[in-house]
Amino acid sequence: MSYTMIEKFLKFRVPLFLSFLFIFPLIFPSYYTYVFSLIGIYCFQTLSLNILAGITGQLSLGHAAIMAIGAYTTAILSNKFGIPLLLLIPISGLFTAIIGFFIGLPCSRMGGIYLAIATMAFGFAVPEICLKWDSVTGGYSGLRIKQPHFFGFVEDYIALYYLIFLFLILFLWISHNLIASKTGRAFISIRDNEVVAESMGVNLPFYKVLGFVISTFIAGVGGCLYSFLVGFVSPYDFNFWLSIYFLIGIVVGGMGSISGSIIGAIFITLVPQLTSGYKHLPQMILGALLIVSLIFLPKGLAAIPSLFNKKR
């Protein structure tokens, strides 16, 4: 394969990839579709965290809790009120975004390390609440969600797969445009140097809270689709280590880049899946990958193509 052939391939990578995603579940067995759907869900979370941490520079160590809010909201509303899936997606997203707003308000006043600790505390507090408020959240044993039924000529799990990727692609496209917009530039300026951003007229609290709201909305939708995909939510699914996994995802994939979120989500889903026989191996691998990434590839795997540019 010559260099120009690779270049041509890369030019059409988006439509090629989308076509691959489209026909994927129709040819591969259902287990692979499930894994891909899970990658899609985690991609919501890495995208969400990337917007907050990678682009706006607000490091959140509690993103599993935010996903939990979306997932539990969906589970509770679906079970108790029978609200259909398609309505639950915006509802969970909005509810999570509202909570994100209230987290973002005080967090916007805090600097780096305190923000990390506050979000970490939040990340511990939410599963505690889910555990203790058992009248609503089912407590220790969690909640089961009825699998959705789709009217159409594909099977339910395939329809869910399409739905997940439909929304994911929508959010990816929105995020891509967001970064290029005035808001995105404000976010990036906050990440790079808050004091300078403020002196250039960027309204810090407004944009920080906006970052929280957008990020938590996406994570909430991801959580909603998660509960439909997996069919079960429990407090222990959304523990602190999951937040760290998301962090590993964006660090290894590339902080602040859309493709980095995708790569990161693939990593954090596939590594546990491929090593599922060995109980503690995925954590060791991901932990090691995190450290190696930080030392040798701080911009993540998504930055590799740009390394090739330099060699020209």
Next chain:
Amino acid sequence: MLLQNIFIGIYVGSLYALGGLCFVIIFKTSEIINFAQADMTMLSMFVAFFLLESLNLPYYAVFFFTIVFAGLLAGFIQNTLVRSMAGKPHLSIIIAIFGVALIINSLTGWIWGPSTRALPAPYATAITKVGNFTVYGSDLLAIIVAFFFMTALYLFLEKTRFGMAMRATFQNRDAARIMGVPTHIIDAVSWIISGILMGVAGLFITPLVYLDLTSISEFMIKVFAAIILGGMNSFIGAVLGGLILGVSSNLVAFYISTELKSTFIFFIMITVLFIRPTGLFGKKEIKKI
């Protein structure tokens, strides 16, 4: 009864204080939080368990070797990981420390498995009664040992030459280097001291919370709350924050509800972070562009 609860609060609080000092000493030296402290301590406790159960060493030997191990582990991580990330932004180092925590956690789980172990309390059997007031020997010993180490740390920092070098590094790292202070050695020593203190705290808290993959982390969250309350860059803050948190959370647990104990601690942590992030005794950082 109130006095009894306050006593237990001081007992737990002094362990929070000891743990808090570990974080503060590393934070003051290099402005990073050692989030892997919980898992490092957990590993040290499993080593203690191994020394006690498999090698059948007497407790005082186990105590000594465990804190030496904890110190060496901390020093090792500092020397390999933290030093190799010397020029990178603080946030990257903190994230890398999470990676270390993850690795240590999974390694420990892999070697020792998921079942819960128990460590005996030092001097467990002595119980004295003073009127209505029951004093468990192990609790009192914990308070005495904790304060012994806190005093030792204070004397080390205030009265020795090396301690003075450390205090110089706390105040202004670059100025200290220019004056000839070997900051790389100070870094390593601060981590080692942190490890030792954490080993001591761990050996006293583990008999209470038992040893599995999450119990030390749960203890560590409370230590976090203590240093947030007290202020992350203040030794006094760590001690007082730990004691206040220990006593108050214990009183809440007894008089209101044991269920609400951890909720109360989160509430304190979040309130302090929102109102006064630098804590009771912390100093506000002034950033230079």
